[in-house]
Amino acid sequence: MLTAGIDIGSITAKAALVQDGKIIGTKVIFTGYNAEAAGIKVYEETLAEAGLDKSAVAKIVSTGYGRNSVKFADRAFTEILAHAAGAHFVNNKVRTIIDIGGQDSKAISLDETGKVKNFVMNDKCAAGTGRFLEVMARALEVNLDEFGAMSLKSEQPAKISSLCTVFAESEVISLIARGEQRPEIIAGIHESIAARVSSMLARVGIVEPVMITGGVARNEGIVHALEKKLGVKIEVSPYAQANGAIGAAVLAATL
Amino acid sequence: MNQSDPGTMKTLGVYLFGQAKKLSLKFKKAPTMKDLMMVYYSEAKSAKITGRKVAWITSGGPVEPLIAMDVIPIYPENHGAMIGASKMGAGLCEKAETMGYSNDLCSYARSDIACATVNGGPIGGLPRPDMLVCCNNICGTVLKWYETQARYFNVPLFILDTPFCHTGYFDEAARYVRSQIDEYIEFIEGVCGKKYDFERLRQVGLLSFEGQKLWQAVLDTAAARPAPMSAFDAFYHLALIVTLRGTKTAVRYYQNLLAQMKDRVARGIGVVPDEKYRLLWDNIPIWPRVRWLSQKFASHNACLVADTYTSAWCGSMKYIDENRFIDSMAEAYTRIYLNIGVDEMAKTVIEMIDKYDVDGLVLHSNRSCKPYSFGQLDIERIVGEQRGIPCLMLEADMVDDRSFSESQIATRIDAFMEIIKERAKSRN
Numbered sequence: 001m002l003t004a005g006i007d008i009g010s011i012t013a014k015a016a017l018v019q020d021g022k023i024i025g026t027k028v029i030f031t032g033y034n035a036e037a038a039g040i041k042v043y044e045e046t047l048a049e050a051g052l053d054k055s056a057v058a059k060i061v062s063t064g065y066g067r068n069s070v071k072f073a074d075r076a077f078t079e080i081l082a083h084a085a086g087a088h089f090v091n092n093k094v095r096t097i098i099d100i101g102g103q104d105s106k107a108i109s110l111d112e113t114g115k116v117k118n119f120v121m122n123d124k125c126a127a128g129t130g131r132f133l134e135v136m137a138r139a140l141e142v143n144l145d146e147f148g149a150m151s152l153k154s155e156q157p158a159k160i161s162s163l164c165t166v167f168a169e170s171e172v173i174s175l176i177a178r179g180e181q182r183p184e185i186i187a188g189i190h191e192s193i194a195a196r197v198s199s200m201l202a203r204v205g206i207v208e209p210v211m212i213t214g215g216v217a218r219n220e221g222i223v224h225a226l227e228k229k230l231g232v233k234i235e236v237s238p239y240a241q242a243n244g245a246i247g248a249a250v251l252a253a254t255l
Numbered sequence: 256m257n258q259s260d261p262g263t264m265k266t267l268g269v270y271l272f273g274q275a276k277k278l279s280l281k282f283k284k285a286p287t288m289k290d291l292m293m294v295y296y297s298e299a300k301s302a303k304i305t306g307r308k309v310a311w312i313t314s315g316g317p318v319e320p321l322i323a324m325d326v327i328p329i330y331p332e333n334h335g336a337m338i339g340a341s342k343m344g345a346g347l348c349e350k351a352e353t354m355g356y357s358n359d360l361c362s363y364a365r366s367d368i369a370c371a372t373v374n375g376g377p378i379g380g381l382p383r384p385d386m387l388v389c390c391n392n393i394c395g396t397v398l399k400w401y402e403t404q405a406r407y408f409n410v411p412l413f414i415l416d417t418p419f420c421h422t423g424y425f426d427e428a429a430r431y432v433r434s435q436i437d438e439y440i441e442f443i444e445g446v447c448g449k450k451y452d453f454e455r456l457r458q459v460g461l462l463s464f465e466g467q468k469l470w471q472a473v474l475d476t477a478a479a480r481p482a483p484m485s486a487f488d489a490f491y492h493l494a495l496i497v498t499l500r501g502t503k504t505a506v507r508y509y510q511n512l513l514a515q516m517k518d519r520v521a522r523g524i525g526v527v528p529d530e531k532y533r534l535l536w537d538n539i540p541i542w543p544r545v546r547w548l549s550q551k552f553a554s555h556n557a558c559l560v561a562d563t564y565t566s567a568w569c570g571s572m573k574y575i576d577e578n579r580f581i582d583s584m585a586e587a588y589t590r591i592y593l594n595i596g597v598d599e600m601a602k603t604v605i606e607m608i609d610k611y612d613v614d615g616l617v618l619h620s621n622r623s624c625k626p627y628s629f630g631q632l633d634i635e636r637i638v639g640e641q642r643g644i645p646c647l648m649l650e651a652d653m654v655d656d657r658s659f660s661e662s663q664i665a666t667r668i669d670a671f672m673e674i675i676k677e678r679a680k681s682r683n
Contacts, residue, residue, distance in 0.1 A: 065662055080670035104663070115681070116674050118639075121667060123620075123650045203632070 001058045004046075005248025006039050006073060007082060008066025011102030011130060012215065013038040015046040016245035017057070018089075018253065025050040026242035035066030043072075059252040063244050065103070077251055079244050080108055080119045086247025087211045088114035090237055095207040098197055098226065098234070099243075100216035102130040105193075107200040109207065120200040126165045128196035130216050135165055136189050139172050140182055144219075147186055151221030154187030161192075168192065186221065194225035201230065211235045213243035285511050288494060295498060299327045299382045308385040308447055311404065313397045314497055315567075316390035316415065317588050319463050319580070320439060322501040323456035324447050329381055330498055331404075335363035338370065339542025339654035341377040348655045350375075362623040362654035364400040371407060384410050386446045388439075392417040392594040394626045413442040417589040421596040424574075424586055432585040453581075460580025463501035464572070469509035470496045471569040476516040477560040478611050481525025483516045486536045486562040487549040488526060496568045527558035532675050535607055536562035537634070538619035538627050541649075543656040551665065555672040561611040563604060567592045570603070597630035601637040608642050615645045615675050622652040645678070647671040 002024070007014040013031045017024040027046040031038045039062065047054060062070035063082035070076070079099070087094045088110065097108040105128045106121045126132050137144040151157075158180050162168040168189075175185050193216075210232055216222055217240035227234050237243045286294075302309045310321050314332040321328050338344050344366055350373065351365035352358055358365075366376070374380030387410060389401035398414065405412035415435050418428045444451050473492065476483050484492075492512060499505040519526075534552065536559045541548060552559060571590050576583040592603060608616065616638055618631045635646045647667060652658035 065666065078666050078670035078673060080666075081673050115677050116670075118645065118674070119670060120648075121663075203635075 001253055002052070002056050003249045003252035004043065004057050004060045005082065005245040005250070005252060006043055006060065006062045006070050007064040007079065007242075007244035007248055008035050008039055008062065008070060009064045009079075009102050009215075009244075010104075012241065013042045013064075013066070014242045014245040015042040016239075016242050016249045017046055017050055017052065018246060018249035023239070023246060024052070026239060026245060028241050031066065035069040036071065039066065039070040040072075059255045061248040061252040061255070063248040074252065074255055077248065080106065080116060080121075082244040082247035082251065083213050084108055084110055084114065084116045084247065085250045086239070086243035086245075087213055087237060089246060089250045090239065090243070091209065091211060091235065094209050094211045094235070096201065096204070096210040098201065098210065098212045098217075099214040100128070100130060100193075100197065100212070100222070101214040105129050105197055105200070105214075105216075107197065107204045109204040118204045120203045122196070122200065125163070127163050127168065128193045130214070132165050132168070132193065133189070133216065133219070135169055136172055136186075139169050140176070140185060142182060142186070147190075148218070148220035148222070148224075150183045151187040151190050152224060153183040154181075156184060157191050158184045158188035160185075160188045163196070187225070190219070190221040190225040191229070193222060194229040197226060198229050206230060206232060208232055209235055211237055213237040213240055215241045217241075286508075288492060288508075291499075291504060291508065292494060296378055296382075299329055302327055302382055309382050310386045310388050310446075311381070311384040311401075312388040313390050313393060313401070315393040315588065315591055315593070316388050317436070317439070317584055319459045319501040319584065320436075320443055320456060321388070322463075322499075323452055323459040324443050324449075326385075326443065326447065327382075328498065329384065331367040331381065331400075332363050333494060333497055334370070334376065334378075334381055335366050335654055336540075336542050337378065338366045338376045339656075340545065342543045342656060343376055344543060344652075344654035345657050347375060348657070358655075360623075361394070361396045361400070362652055364396055366654055368400065368403060368407075371404065384408055386410055386442070387412040388415070389413065390415040390417060390588065392588055392591050394593065394624070396625075411442070411446060413439055415439060415588075417594055419596075420590050420594055420599075422599075424590055428589065429586060432589050433582065436581060436585050456581060459501040460584070461577055462503060462506055464575055464577040464580070466496055466500055466502075466505040466509060467569040467572045467575075469506060469513055471566070471572065473509055473513050473516055474561065474566055474569070476513070476520055479520040480533075480612075481523070481527065481530035482533065482558050482560040482611075483519035483524060483526060485526050485549065486559040486565065487540075487545055489562060489565040490540045490545060493565045493568065500568070525558065527553045527556065529556050530558045531556035532615070532672070532679065533558055533560045533611060533613045534615045534617050535560070535604070535611060535613045536564070536617050536619070537604065537631065538621045539564055539624055539653040541619060541621075541651045541659060542653055544651070544659055547661075551668055552672075555668075555676075557672060557675070559617065560613060561607055563592060563600075563607065566607070593626050597633050598637075600630055601634045604634055604638060605641055608638065608644065613644065614679065615647065615671065617647045617649065617671075619653075620648050620650045622650070622658050623655070624653065645671060645674050 002019040005016045016026045060073045062073035062076045067076040108119045109117045308326045347366040347369040350369035495505045571587040574587040
C-alpha cells in the first residue's frame, strides 16, 4: 500500500511517500504564507519526482502546525505522534526523541512498542528553536549550513546566558564587538540551546537510544553540544527534516 | 460613571436598586446565577443610597464576619474573572502597564487597579469600598495590591496574615491567627460604628458551613460516569460560594443545583456527549478561553470532571467546627490549598485523581498566579510516579489573553488526547 504524509511546519513543508515499509520519496519546500498551497505543492512535487499519480496513493495523513489546512488529507495527527512514528519506523529501538523544528522544540518519550508515553514542548518562546538559530546566523553573517562545522572548531565556547532570542541576539552582537571569535560564539549558542532542550528531556526522562529529528538535527554542532550536555550518544535521523512527514505516511497505513 | 457627579450616581443607584428589588421579588424559586449576580452587584452599587457598607475582600479572606454585620463583600478577583471572561482583560492590563505596573504582575491585580481608575470592565467598575480586607493565604501580591487600593480610595485596610503551612498547623500559628480574628472583629466594628453581633456570626457560620458542604456535594456528583457537570460548569457555579458564602441565598442555590445534578446522574445524563475520557484540571481557569477549551476537550470526548480550583472553597472544611466557628475558622482559612506545601498539594491532587477516576491531568501554568503555578512541575512528577497518568502543561494566563497562543495550545491538547486515546486502546 502506498501512503503519503504531509508535514506543514512554520518554516518548511515536507511530504513523504511510503510503500510497504519503504520510503519512496521525500521533499522539503518553504511553507511561505499560504500553508494550504504549500501542502498541495509539496505533495504534487513529491509525486512527480517519484513518477507516481495521486490515484496510486491509498491514504494521506497531515501533521504539523498547518495540519488542518491540508484539506485533502484523510486524517490529521499532531507532530508529536508523527515524529514518534517516523523515528520508530527508522529505528524501532528508539525510546527518546528530540525534535527541534522551526518554531518549537520537543522531547518525546516512547515505550518499547513505539507508542508515545510523554512529551514536553518549549513554551511561548523561540529560544532553542530553528528560528533562534536563523536569527543568530543573521547576526553573525554566517550561512546557517556552516554553523555546525564552525562550532566544532571551538575550544572555549562563549557563554550565552539570555533565555530570550531578542536578548540573546544583543548578547551575541556585544560578543562580536568584544572580538570574540565566531566559532566560540556559535558553540556558545549551541550550548545554550542544548541546555534548554536538556531540561525538557529531563522532564520526560532520558532512555537510550536517543534520536534527534527536525531540521535542526542537520546541525552537527547542536548534536555535539547535546551529547556533551546529556552524556549520551544521539542518533541523527537520516531524514531529519522529513521525519514528521514519514511518520505521517506510516500512520496513514494504519488508518 | 463619573464619581464626582452625585446626581448621576444617585439616579443610577436608585435605578439599580429598583431592578434588584424587582428581580428579588420575581425569584419565588430557583433564580439563575446571572440573576443572583445581577442582584448582588446592583445592591452593592446602590449601597451608598441604602446606607450599607461595602468591603473589598480577597478571594480567600474570611467573609463571614462581614456578612454578619450586613456589610456587602466585593471580590476584585471575582470581578477579575468577569473581566477575563468578557475578554476585556488585555485592554485593562495594558492600561495598568501604562500606569507603570509590570506585565509580570498578576492580571487580576492589574485589571482591578486599572479598572478602578476608569470604571471600565463588564459592569462599569466596582462600587467604591468603605474598607478593604486582605488575607494573604492565597498569595503575597494581594498585600501590595490592597495597599495600592487603600491609598487610591483612602479607606482603612485590614490585613489578616496567615503563616504558610509547609507541613502542618502549629500552636504558634494557631494563636497568632486567632488573635488577629479578634482584631478583625474590632476593625469591622470601627468601620461600621456599631457593636459586633456575635449571635448573628454564629448563624452566618452555620450557613457558611452548610454552603460549603453543599458545594462539595455538588462537585462530588462529577464522580459519576458520565459526569453530570464539568469543571467548566463548576467555574460558573462557583461565584456564589466565593461571594455569598454564609448567606441563605448561597445555601438555597446549591441545594437546588445539587438536586439538578443528582437528577442528571440518576438519569445518566452527561455534560459531554459520549464521555470517554475524564480529566482533572489544576489552577485558575483561563477565563477568556473557557468556552474554547471546553469545546476543544469535548471534541475529543473528554470531560474535565474536577479541578483543584473550585474545590478550594470547601477544601478546608475538615478544619471547621460549625459550633465553634470563630475559633475554627482561623485554622480553616490558614490551611487552604494555596497556603500549604507542594507535598500536601500533590496529596490533594492524587486524592482527586482517585476520587474522580481520571485518565489525565491538565495543569494550567498560570503566568499571573505564582503560588498556584510554582509547584506544578513537582506535582506533575509526583503524579507521574504515583499514578502514571499523562499530564499536560498549558502555559497561559487567567485574564490576560495576550498570553494565550491558540495553535500552540491546540497542538498540545491534541497530542495529549492522542496519548490518552492510545492508552485507552491498549488497555481494552
